[in-house]
Amino acid sequence: MAHRKLDIDKPPESARERKASSAESLAFDVLSHIFLQCLPEKGFPAPSTKVAPMLLARIGSRWRAIAMSTPQLWTDINLSDGGSPSHDYSKDSMAAEEWRVLAGSCLLSYRIAYTKPRYELNAVLDAILPHHRQWKHMECCLSFQAWSRLHSVVSRSALNLRYLEVKGDYSSSTVWKTTVMNVTNPGCPNLQSLLLADCNIPFDLIDTGAPWLRKVVLDFRRVELTMDECCRFLHHCPNLEIFAAHCTSLEPQTTPTHGSKFIAARHLKKLCLVVELAVSWQVFDRLYAPALDTLDLADFDYDLPGYPHLPSFFGRSGARLTSMNLGLDMTGDEFRDSFRKLPALTSLQLHPDSTHDVLEALIMRPMNRILPLLECITFTSFVNSQTDLVANIVLSRWRGSNGNGLSTNTTNEKSGNWERRLRSVRLVGRVHTSHTPCSRVLIPRIKACIEEGLEVIEDDQKDTDINPWLFAANQ
Structure with a gap:
C-alpha cells in the first residue's frame, strides 16, 4: 500500500492557520x-x-x-480591590457600565468586595444603582456608608432580586444599628436567599411574611443576635428551606405573641444553630419541622443538666433526618431517645463533649440495634479515655466486605445478624489534651475493618466549631 509522504517543509504556521480557519467556520x-x-x-x-x-x-x-x-x-461581574490601597475605582465603574450595556435586558449579578473603601467607591455605585430593576444577585462587602446607598435602592425597587448577601465592616458595627432591614419590604418581593454577616442590621419582619425566602444565613459571631430574631424568621418565612444562625445574646427569649406557640416550619430542610450565651432549647420547644433532613446544633451553655427538648422535638416533628452534627451536653438516655426517633439517619458527627453514656449508646448490640442505616460517623478531638468506646462503635457497625459485618468484635458479645451500613469514619483534629493524631490512637484497634474496606478519613483541623456561614453558603 502506498503511503503519502509527509511534507515536513511546510512551516508550522500553516497548521495554526488551518485550526483558526476551522474555528472561524463555526456558526x-x-x-x-x-x-x-x-x-x-x-x-x-x-x-x-x-x-x-x-x-x-x-x-x-x-x-x-x-x-x-x-x-x-x-451579566455577572466581580469587582474587588484585592486589598490594594491604590486600587483604581474608575476602571471598575467603567467596567460596570460597559458590562451593563453589553448585557442588554438580561438580569445582572454583582459581587462587590472592597476591603479599603474610599470616597471614589461612589463612582462604582453610581454605575450600578440606577439599574436596580435588573438585579438578580447582589453580593457585597461594604462599609456602612456604601451599604446605606445600596439599601435605599433595595428597599424601594429591586423587583428581580433573588439573592442578597451583605458582609459588614465590623470596625463600624455601631453605626450599622441605625439601618433597619425590612425583610419583607415591597422593594424585593421575590428575594429567595438572604445572607447577612457581621453587619448588625435590625430586622423588621412584618406580618405579611416573606413567602419567597428559601434560605437565610445570619452569621453574627461578633455582633448580637437574639433567639427571638431567629424565631421571627422561622415564623414569618413559611417556605424557608435553609436557616443558619450564630447567636451570641444574653437577652432572654420572650413569650410568643402570635396565636400558636408552635412555629410551623413545614418546608425547612436544613437547620444550623450555633449558640453562645443564649438559650437554644426554647426554639426546639416551639419548632415543628416535619421536612427537616439536616441538623447542625452547637450549644455552649455547659450549665444545662441535659437537653430533653431535642428528643421531644424529633417526636413532635416526625422528620426523617439523614444527617446530624451535635455539639451539646446531652445525657445517654436523651441521646438514645433521640436516636430511636431517627431511623433514617446516615451521617452523624460528635464533638469532644460527648459523654461516656452517649458513645456507649452508639454501640450496636443484639438488644440495641440503634441507627441501623448509619453510614458515616465523624469523631472530633475525642479524649484518650474514649478510644475503646470509639473502636467498639466502629467494630459493632462495620458492614464487612460482604455487607454482613465482622464475625467477631471487641464488645465480647456474639455478633448478631442485624443490619450494618457503616462504610466511612472521619477523624477530625487531635486527641483532646494531647498532640497525638486521632488516627494513631484508633487505627490499630480497627485495623481489621480497614483491611476489609472501611474508609478512614483524617482531617487535622484546629477549628472544629460548627460554622453556619460555611454550612449554608456552600450548599
Whole structure:
C-alpha cells in the first residue's frame, strides 16, 4: 500500500492557520455557546483581559463581534480591590457600565468586595444603582456608608432580586444599628436567599411574611443576635428551606405573641444553630419541622443538666433526618431517645463533649440495634479515655466486605445478624489534651475493618466549631 509522504517543509504556521480557519467556520450560535462555557464554573468573572469574557473579545475581529453580541457573557461581574490601597475605582465603574450595556435586558449579578473603601467607591455605585430593576444577585462587602446607598435602592425597587448577601465592616458595627432591614419590604418581593454577616442590621419582619425566602444565613459571631430574631424568621418565612444562625445574646427569649406557640416550619430542610450565651432549647420547644433532613446544633451553655427538648422535638416533628452534627451536653438516655426517633439517619458527627453514656449508646448490640442505616460517623478531638468506646462503635457497625459485618468484635458479645451500613469514619483534629493524631490512637484497634474496606478519613483541623456561614453558603 502506498503511503503519502509527509511534507515536513511546510512551516508550522500553516497548521495554526488551518485550526483558526476551522474555528472561524463555526456558526455564530455555536461559538456563542462555546464562549459561555469559558466562564468560571464558580464565582463571577473579573473585568480583566486575561480571562473570559474580555479575553475572548481580544482574539480576532470575528470573535470580538460574537463576544460583544452575546449578552449572557456580560451579566455577572466581580469587582474587588484585592486589598490594594491604590486600587483604581474608575476602571471598575467603567467596567460596570460597559458590562451593563453589553448585557442588554438580561438580569445582572454583582459581587462587590472592597476591603479599603474610599470616597471614589461612589463612582462604582453610581454605575450600578440606577439599574436596580435588573438585579438578580447582589453580593457585597461594604462599609456602612456604601451599604446605606445600596439599601435605599433595595428597599424601594429591586423587583428581580433573588439573592442578597451583605458582609459588614465590623470596625463600624455601631453605626450599622441605625439601618433597619425590612425583610419583607415591597422593594424585593421575590428575594429567595438572604445572607447577612457581621453587619448588625435590625430586622423588621412584618406580618405579611416573606413567602419567597428559601434560605437565610445570619452569621453574627461578633455582633448580637437574639433567639427571638431567629424565631421571627422561622415564623414569618413559611417556605424557608435553609436557616443558619450564630447567636451570641444574653437577652432572654420572650413569650410568643402570635396565636400558636408552635412555629410551623413545614418546608425547612436544613437547620444550623450555633449558640453562645443564649438559650437554644426554647426554639426546639416551639419548632415543628416535619421536612427537616439536616441538623447542625452547637450549644455552649455547659450549665444545662441535659437537653430533653431535642428528643421531644424529633417526636413532635416526625422528620426523617439523614444527617446530624451535635455539639451539646446531652445525657445517654436523651441521646438514645433521640436516636430511636431517627431511623433514617446516615451521617452523624460528635464533638469532644460527648459523654461516656452517649458513645456507649452508639454501640450496636443484639438488644440495641440503634441507627441501623448509619453510614458515616465523624469523631472530633475525642479524649484518650474514649478510644475503646470509639473502636467498639466502629467494630459493632462495620458492614464487612460482604455487607454482613465482622464475625467477631471487641464488645465480647456474639455478633448478631442485624443490619450494618457503616462504610466511612472521619477523624477530625487531635486527641483532646494531647498532640497525638486521632488516627494513631484508633487505627490499630480497627485495623481489621480497614483491611476489609472501611474508609478512614483524617482531617487535622484546629477549628472544629460548627460554622453556619460555611454550612449554608456552600450548599
